[in-house]
Amino acid sequence: MNHMVGRRIVSGEGWVGPTGTGRAVWSVPAAWGNFSTDVGSLYSRPNNGVRRSRPLVLLLIPLLAALFAPELLPMRPSSAAQRFFFEGRTESHGQLTKPILSDGSFSLMTYNVHGLPWPVVSGRADAMEKIGARLAALRLLGKAPQVVVLQEAFIGEARMIGFRGGYQYSAIGPSSDDRRPADDRNASEPRSLLKGEWSRPWVSSGLMILSDFALSDVRMLPFAAGACSGYDCLANKGMLSARLSVPGLKYPVEIVTTHLNSNRASGQSEAVTRRAYKEQLDALGKWIDRIGSPKGISIVAGDFNVGHSWPRLSIFLQHLRRWNVQEVTAMGRPQYAALCRSREQDCTGRNVIPANVPLVHTTDWQFYRAPADVRIEPVSRSVLFGPDREGQMLSDHVGYSVRYRIG
Numbered sequence: 418m419n420h421m422v423g424r425r426i427v428s429g430e431g432w433v434g435p436t437g438t439g440r441a442v443w444s445v446p447a448a449w450g451n452f453s454t455d456v457g458s459l460y461s462r463p464n465n466g467v468r469r470s471r472p473l474v475l476l477l478i479p480l481l482a483a484l485f486a487p488e489l490l491p492m493r494p495s496s497a498a499q500r501f502f503f504e505g506r507t508e509s510h511g512q513l514t515k516p517i518l519s520d521g522s523f524s525l526m527t528y529n530v531h532g533l534p535w536p537v538v539s540g541r542a543d544a545m546e547k548i549g550a551r552l553a554a555l556r557l558l559g560k561a562p563q564v565v566v567l568q569e570a571f572i573g574e575a576r577m578i579g580f581r582g583g584y585q586y587s588a589i590g591p592s593s594d595d596r597r598p599a600d601d602r603n604a605s606e607p608r609s610l611l612k613g614e615w616s617r618p619w620v621s622s623g624l625m626i627l628s629d630f631a632l633s634d635v636r637m638l639p640f641a642a643g644a645c646s647g648y649d650c651l652a653n654k655g656m657l658s659a660r661l662s663v664p665g666l667k668y669p670v671e672i673v674t675t676h677l678n679s680n681r682a683s684g685q686s687e688a689v690t691r692r693a694y695k696e697q698l699d700a701l702g703k704w705i706d707r708i709g710s711p712k713g714i715s716i717v718a719g720d721f722n723v724g725h726s727w728p729r730l731s732i733f734l735q736h737l738r739r740w741n742v743q744e745v746t747a748m749g750r751p752q753y754a755a756l757c758r759s760r761e762q763d764c765t766g767r768n769v770i771p772a773n774v775p776l777v778h779t780t781d782w783q784f785y786r787a788p789a790d791v792r793i794e795p796v797s798r799s800v801l802f803g804p805d806r807e808g809q810m811l812s813d814h815v816g817y818s819v820r821y822r823i824g
Contacts, residue, residue, distance in 0.1 A: 521665045521823050523630070526562035527674070527718035527781050528802060528816030532575030534620065544811045545574035548802065549581025551811075555801065556583045562801065562818040564661065565627040566674035568720045571620045571652070579627040586632045590624025590657035590674075591639040593617075597653065600641035618653035624674055624719075631662040634671075636708055644696040647685035649678045654697070656704045660713075666823055668791055669713035675701055680724025687726060694722070694729055698736045705740060709786065714793060714823065717742070718783040720814070723749075723776065730777045734766070742786045745795045746770035747779040748815045751804055769795045770819070783819050796820045 531538070532545055555561040561582065570576055579587045597618075622639065626632065639655035654676055661670040678693040701717075709715045723730050737744060744767045753774035757764040763775040772779050787793045802816030 521663070522796070522820060523564060523661075523663055524562040524799075524818045524820040525564045525566070525672070525716060525718055525783065526801060526816055526818035527566050527568075527720075527783060529568040529676070529720045529781065529812060529814035530570055530575055530578065530816075531812040531814065532570045532572050532623065534572050541572060542574040545572065545578060546581065548811055548816075549578040551802070552578065552582030552584075560801075561629075563629040564672060565625075566657075566672065566718050567623070567625040567627070568674070568676040569623040570625045571623045575623075576625065579625065582627065584627040584629060586628040586630070588626040588628075588632055588635045588637075588657060588659045590622035590637045591653045591655040592621045593619060593653050595637075595639055595653060595655075597639045597642040600643045619651045620653070622653050622655050622657070623676060624655070624657040626657060626659050626672055626674060628659070628661065628672075630664075632659040633662065634658075634660040634708075638700075638704065640697050640700055644678075644693055644700060646678055646690045646693040648682070649693070652676075654678070656701060658704070658708050663823075668787075668823065669710050670823070671708055671710070671713060671715045673701075673705060673708070673715060673717040674719040675717075676720045677701075677722045679722050680726055680729065687724075687728070690724070691726075691729060691732065694724075695732050698733065702736060702740050705786065712788055712791075714785060714787045714791060716783065716785045716821070718781075720780050721747075721782045723779050725778055727777055734776075737767075737784060740786065742784045744768045745783040745785060745819055746798050746817075747772040747776060747782040748800075748817050749774035749779040749781070750813070751815065753778040770798045773815075781814060781817070785821075792824045794822045794824075796822050 528548075530545065530548055532541055534541075552561055552565070565579070565582075565584065567575070567578065570578065576589070618639075622637075624637070626635075635658070637655060637657045639653045645654065656673065656675045658671055658673040661672060663670060675697075677697050678690055680687060680690050680694075705715055705717065721733060723733060746768050749772065751773070756775050756778070757771070757773070760775065761771075763777070764773070765771045766776050783795075785793060797820050798817055799820075800815055800817045802811055804810050
């Protein structure tokens with residue numbers, strides 16, 4: 418099975434597929450709202466007609482939780498979603514997508530939406546609906562980001578954010594059934610059964626790209642089987658990329674998103690998570706080299722989980738130097754923002770736009786690589802999803818966009 422070529426992006430009318438992996442990719446007619454989706458992301462994915470079994474390995478998510486939490490397994494959409502996918506549009510969303518006029522600039526938002534399934538967390542469906550509704554409201558005001566990359570879009574409601582927000586094109590990262598590449602890890606190296614390190618993934622990568630611009634060359638790849646640690650192994654984390662077709666822009670633009678292994682939240686020691694972190698960064702560097710065009714631009718955005726760790730930050734920054742990329746900006750949770758007032762240099766680094774918190778506390782980054790003769794300018798950063806007046810957020814991450822001007 419070739420995991421190097423994505424199979425999830427369609428546009429226009431009718432049906433495209435099957436894809437050869439038990440997935441059908443569908444698109445409704447433009448008059449119904451110009452929405453594209455991977456039906457395989459919502460349905461059980463057969464493998465030669467046989468559904469793969471998942472072993473019982475967890476204390477965190479025991480069998481009873483799986484039986485009573487359909488979000489943990491590939492799920493059927495709600496009746497409302499079925500009506501949309503197979504019968505047509507809802508009244509409001511058909512009016513959201515507007516023609517895109519571009520002067521060669523566009524905005525890109527990265528947002529970890531914390532769309533985790535029950536019993537890990539509860540009550541996330543309502544937040545996912547509100548995120549989609551806010552994007553729709555921003556669209557009506559002409560302020561919606563034209564490209565969005567999502568992380569932790571695990572549950573069905575999270576995968577509907579693009580539909581609710583009026584995005585015409587979407588691409589979905591590795592599913593729970595996409596096989597992880599093998600690695601040369603020593604089989605005798607200790608792995609934790611109770612923390613899921615010997616399990617097949619229970620959920621997908623949670624990665625999505627939403628776009629007002631046409632997407633092509635959609636590709637995805639899970640991280641290697643051993644390149645994870647702790648509870649993070651329960652998600653099929655990896656990389657997702659797609660090429661943008663931006664009106665008025667003569668250069669190809671590749672969008673790449675990823676979500677790297679967490680630190681303490683994984684349940685493993687920092688030494689163990691640091692190894693997985695470095696291996697994932699190594700894989701990402703090879704991916705950027707592989708999908709990038711010599712005459713094109715690659716913009717990478719996602720959750721890099723620096724993890725409040727100076728050693729992890731050092732590893733991350735070393736990789737950025739090695740990749741010859743320009744750091745644009747980074748953000749972290751607002752409670753660390755006050756630290757920038759006393760040590761401003763800790764919040765800047767090589768970023769064009771300073772981070773809102775010290776770099777060691779950042780999670781969500783954007784950076785790019787471009788040929789020497791291509792001028793790319795990060796013009797501004799806008800926080801579109803942050804604390805409200807009561808200090809509450811729709812996720813445990815900030816959602817922010819950067820406007821890029823390319824000429």
